[in-house]
Amino acid sequence: MINWKKLNQDIENSKQIVLSTHMNPDGDGLGSASAMHHYITSLRLECKIIHTSKFPNQYNFLNKDNIIETYDAAIHDQWLEKTDLALIFDVGAYHRLGPLGNVLSANQTNVINIDHHPDLGDKRFNENYINIHAAATGEMVYDFFEQNNIRLNKEIASGIYTAVMTDTGSFRHSNTNQKSHKIAMNCLAFNVDNSKIYQSIYENKSKAQVSLLAKVLNNIRFDLDGRVASFIVSNKMIEDSGTMPEDVDGFTDFVRSINGVEIAIMVCENETGKCRINFRSKGKYIINDIAKSFDGGGHKFAAGATAEGNSNNVLQEVLNRTFIEVDRQNKVPVI
Numbered sequence: 001m002i003n004w005k006k007l008n009q010d011i012e013n014s015k016q017i018v019l020s021t022h023m024n025p026d027g028d029g030l031g032s033a034s035a036m037h038h039y040i041t042s043l044r045l046e047c048k049i050i051h052t053s054k055f056p057n058q059y060n061f062l063n064k065d066n067i068i069e070t071y072d073a074a075i076h077d078q079w080l081e082k083t084d085l086a087l088i089f090d091v092g093a094y095h096r097l098g099p100l101g102n103v104l105s106a107n108q109t110n111v112i113n114i115d116h117h118p119d120l121g122d123k124r125f126n127e128n129y130i131n132i133h134a135a136a137t138g139e140m141v142y143d144f145f146e147q148n149n150i151r152l153n154k155e156i157a158s159g160i161y162t163a164v165m166t167d168t169g170s171f172r173h174s175n176t177n178q179k180s181h182k183i184a185m186n187c188l189a190f191n192v193d194n195s196k197i198y199q200s201i202y203e204n205k206s207k208a209q210v211s212l213l214a215k216v217l218n219n220i221r222f223d224l225d226g227r228v229a230s231f232i233v234s235n236k237m238i239e240d241s242g243t244m245p246e247d248v249d250g251f252t253d254f255v256r257s258i259n260g261v262e263i264a265i266m267v268c269e270n271e272t273g274k275c276r277i278n279f280r281s282k283g284k285y286i287i288n289d290i291a292k293s294f295d296g297g298g299h300k301f302a303a304g305a306t307a308e309g310n311s312n313n314v315l316q317e318v319l320n321r322t323f324i325e326v327d328r329q330n331k332v333p334v335i
Contacts, residue, residue, distance in 0.1 A: 002129055002140070004147040007112070014085040016046040018109075021089045022096040023053045024246065024276070024304075027166025027201060029090040032114070032141045034062045035159030036087060039150065050076055052098035056246050058201045062159060071100050085110050090137040092117040092297040094124045114140055117297060135175040138163020142183050157190040162197055169253070170198065174283050174301065202250070212241040216251055221315075222261075228322060229255050230265040232311045238269075245270055252278040263287060263322060267315045275314045277305045285329050290321050 011017065017040055021029025033049045040047040049068045062068065069076070086109050094101055094113075104111050105124050113125040116134040134140050138160045145152060145160075152160070164183050168176040171184070188194060205213075215237055221230045233248050248268050256264035263285055266278040277294060279287040281301040288303040296305020307314045 002131060002143065004129075004144040007114075007129065007144060008148045008150075010085060010110075010112070011040060011045070011087075012043065014045065016079075016083045017048075017085045017087065018080060018083045018104075019047065019049045019087050019089070020051055020091075020097060020100055022091045023051075023098045024249075025051050025053060025056065025059075026090070026249075027059065028136045028138055028163040030056075030059050030062055030068065031159040031161070031163030031166070032089040032137045033087075033159070034067070035138070035141050035156045035163070036089075036144075037067055038153070038155040038159070039145070048076075048079070050080075050100060052100050054244070054246060056249065058204050058249075059162070061197060061200050062162065071098070073099070073103075077103060080104070080109070081107055083107070083109055086112065088113050088115075088125070089141075090115055090117070093120055093295075094122045095295075116140060117299070120297075135177060135180045136164045136167035138167065139179065139183060142186075152187070152190050154190045154192065157187040157192050158197065161187040161192045161194065162201075165194075165197065166201065170202070175299070206243070206247070208242045209247045212237060212243045212247060213251060213254065215241065216255075220255060220258075223319060224323065224326060226260040227262040228265070228319070228326070229258060229261045229263070230267070230315060230319060231255065232315055233266065233268040234311060235269045235271065245276075252280045256280040256282060263326070265315070265318055265322065267311050267318065269311050274306050274308050275311050277307060277314070277318060279303045279305075285326055287322075287325070290318070290325050293321055294318070 019033040019037055021033055037047055037049050050071050052071045055068055055070060080103050086104050110126050113128045116131055116137050118132055119128045119130045131140050142160050161184060164180055168180050216231050219231055252264045252266040262282050264280045268276040279291055281287045283301055286300045288298045288300055291298055291303035291305045294305035294307050298304055
């Protein structure tokens with residue numbers, strides 16, 4: 001059992017704390033950080049949430065008082081020099097902190113990893129609080145509050161609810177369990193507006209996003225008798241549709257929903273010359289090992305990575321590795 005009381009002692013003994021999550025942040029990382037921020041600031045401690053990608057607009061409801069900041073060396077480096085504790089949520093791997101991780105290492109900050117991804121043994125984390133059986137990192141944050149007898153409030157509960165809801169796919173994915181629903185029920189007792197949260201995240205697409213999705217759907221590639229569906233989102237497609245790279249969030253899940261598709265793969269170009277890769281599985285095939293082969297990671301049925309190179313070449317390499325893995329798992333049934 002994780003000793004959450006020790007973490008609370010570390011928090012109470014700190015003077016300045018930074019909270020963060022992985023690049024291209026999602027609801028689990030942001031919701032977990034938001035919940036912890038509201039607690040830490042209630043202790044009258046200096047605390048900031050700093051992440052290293054553009055903030056996704058669908059989570060604006062977590063950022064009413066602009067508590068979530070995007071890393072800027074000119075603004076944050078001096079503040080970070082005085083930071084004695086960093087709590088990192090749902091990151092999967094240290095390098096996914098981006099440039100913020102380099103600053104924390106250089107400053108020799110006490111960096112604590114709170115995650116439901118496996119411990120990769122990265123020594124840049126001073127401590128690891130890991131529970132691979134948790135449906136979301138937000139579930140672990142809930143356990144932190146429960147074990148320390150800290151009463152939730154609406155702001156804390158909203159962050160936890162967002163984390164658990166998004167990482168369970170609105171309580172539809174196979175990681176959803178009785179505890180997921182219990183946490184949601186307890187959060188609702190604090191007047192969390194679940195309908196507003198759902199609409200903000202999932203029913204808030206712009207016309208430009210829908211236009212981009214239409215282009216994607218017209219260019220899906222199907223392999224292995226339709227079991228594998230893949231697509232590329234090019235910089236030109238994003239530019240022509242008037243969207244942003246983060247607007248592709250949810251596209252891979254949509255393609256996975258097609259009848260007969262077991263694995264959906266997205267390769268999305270970005271301005272740095274690298275490609276973002278997303279993997280989604282309905283559950284027949286485990287896909288996080290494919291992501292790991294590209295130095296990525298994630299969960300059994302939802303994972304991601306980045307790769308350098310031409311998007312067509314990257315997709316072909318991803319598909320080659322996927323076909324090999326599918327063939328292997330067909331011979332050795334998934335447990």
